[in-house]
Amino acid sequence: MAEGNGQQPDRRRHLQGVQHDRMRSSTVIATFDGWRCSTYQLAVHPDHRRQGIATALREAAEQRFTALGGRRVDAMVLGANERAHHT
Numbered sequence: 001m002a003e004g005n006g007q008q009p010d011r012r013r014h015l016q017g018v019q020h021d022r023m024r025s026s027t028v029i030a031t032f033d034g035w036r037c038s039t040y041q042l043a044v045h046p047d048h049r050r051q052g053i054a055t056a057l058r059e060a061a062e063q064r065f066t067a068l069g070g071r072r073v074d075a076m077v078l079g080a081n082e083r084a085h086h087t
Helices: 054-070
Strands: 013-018 021-031 038-043 074-076
Touching: 021 054, 038 054, 054 074
Parallel strands: 038 074
Antiparallel strands: 013 021, 021 038
16 A cells, blocks of 8 residues: 555564573564554563563664654553553
């Protein structure tokens, strides 16, 4: 679908993760379609939680979005994931 200026939207998908002892310990999928910034599946292995890894991944995704011109990020959280909901 073409944008109003006649150009195709800049579709970029970015995946970040941290590897620890040859095992992927964390991941986040961060997408930007030229308009919307979204994060999905931010996860840290239980053995590596409470070390700031999720915060570092979120901040790295935000920096990437800013560099691409994104202004607002939506985080998709499963309804059943009660620990991930802000209270």
